[in-house]
Amino acid sequence: MTPYKSATKYKEIVERLDLPTVEEIDAQLDAGREDSSHRWRHYSFPRGVDLLKLDSFMEIIMDWKFLSNKFGALFAVMWNAIMLVMLTFMAGASAGGMVLFLVPFILIGAWVAYQSIAYLVNKSIVTVNDKYIEVTSTPIAHVMKDYKIPVSDIRQVFTKRMVAGKVNDNPRYSYGIWVRTRNGKDTPLIVNLKELDHARFIEYQIESYTGIADRYIDGEA
Secondary structure (H helix, E strand, C coil): CCHHHHHHHHHHHHHHHCCCCHHHHHHHHHCCCCCCCCCCCCCCCCCCEEEEECCCCEEEEEEHHHHECCHHHHHHHHHHHHHHHHHHHHHHCCCHHHHHHHHHHHHHHHHHHHHHHHHHHCEEEEEECCCEEEEEEECCCCCCCCEEEEHHHEEEEEEEEEEEEEECCEEEEEEEEEEEECCCCEEEEEEEECCHHHHHHHHHHHHHHHCCCCCCCCCEC
C-alpha cells in the first residue's frame, strides 16, 4: 500500500468508527495550557492538509487545489487569452508568417497552463521519519520538485515569504517551507503555499516530529 493510500485508509477508518481525530485529541490535551515557547499553536488542520502520525513515520498530505496561490492560474488565463486573440487576428489577416514570431510566447503560455493544471490536481506527500524528510508529488510531474534530505543534515526548518506576482502594483505573496543545512545552504522543501498559516502548520509538524528546535532566522516569515 502506498503512503497516500495508507493515510487515506486510516482517515476512512477514523470516520467510520467515529473516533476522535488528531486535532480533537490535541485540543483536549492542550485545553487550559498556555505554551509561550512557540509563536503559533494548532488545534485543527488547514483545509487541504491531512496528517498521519505513527511511531515509525509521519505523513503530511497536501491537496494543492486548496493550498496553492492562484496567481499563476490567473496569469495563465490572461496570457493564453491574449495569444488566442493574436492568433485569430493573424489568421483573419492572412499573416501566417507572423505566427512563427509567436511560437516562443505560445510555448510559455502552454507551460504556465500546465503548471496551473498541476496545482489543481496534484497532491504532495511529505514523509518524515528519524532518518530523512522526503517530498513527492503526483500525478503531474516536472512541476513540483521531489526532494529528499537526511534529518541529520538539517540545522533549521523555517517559513519564507516570496512575491508571487503583482496586481495593480500590489504584491501577491506566497509562502514556502525551507530547510537550512549544517553547511549553511538554504533549500526549498515546499513552495507556492497561499497562506502563511498553512506553511507554519507544516513547519511546526516537521519540527515537532524530528525534534529540530524552532529558532528565528533572519528573513523568515
